[in-house]
Amino acid sequence: TNNPAFSRDEKLLAVCGLLEQNIAYYTWVGFYFANHETKTLHLGPYVGAPTDHTVIPFGKGICGQVAVSNENFVVPDVAAQDNYIACSFTVKSEIVVPLFVNGENIGQIDIDSNVLDPFTEADERFLEFVNQEVAKLF
Numbered sequence: 109t110n111n112p113a114f115s116r117d118e119k120l121l122a123v124c125g126l127l128e129q130n131i132a133y134y135t136w137v138g139f140y141f142a143n144h145e146t147k148t149l150h151l152g153p154y155v156g157a158p159t160d161h162t163v164i165p166f167g168k169g170i171c172g173q174v175a176v177s178n179e180n181f182v183v184p185d186v187a188a189q190d191n192y193i194a195c196s197f198t199v200k201s202e203i204v205v206p207l208f209v210n211g212e213n214i215g216q217i218d219i220d221s222n223v224l225d226p227f228t229e230a231d232e233r234f235l236e237f238v239n240q241e242v243a244k245l246f
């Protein structure tokens with residue numbers, strides 16, 4: 109992670125690619141980063157279909173709710189969520205895990221799946237570990 113030949117965004121993109129390539133039910137993998145002044149999330153590196161939702165207000169959608177709650181959000185079925193921002197009609201489920209640097213929630217990893225209800229506690233523990241490693245880049 110400390111190889112200076114690659115920028116932080118290049119490393120984050122590589123993390124997204126590894127996850128999307130190796131876990132069959134991870135369809136879209138990306139990072140959002142918080143601006144605490146404007147209370148908005150901003151799309152960072154991602155792998156998967158381009159999304160119109162590059163800026164998300166705190167509180168809005170699954171991602172915006174995690175910016176406020178500081179807790180993992182596992183959505184087995186996005187159709188059952190009222191406060192949800194659809195990026196693609198093929199997406200059936202989502203998991204968002206906050207990214208903490210020195211105890212501060214600076215953003216999140218967001219994963220969409222085309223599979224219904226695929227995420228388990230193993231995904232949560234794994235993505236918490238990924239984010240702990242990613243936090244070392246900051």
Ligand code: SME
Nearest residue numbers: 159169170171192193195
């Ligand atoms: N579905 C998310 C929006 C981001 S896209 O999944 C890339 C949400 O409800 O916050």
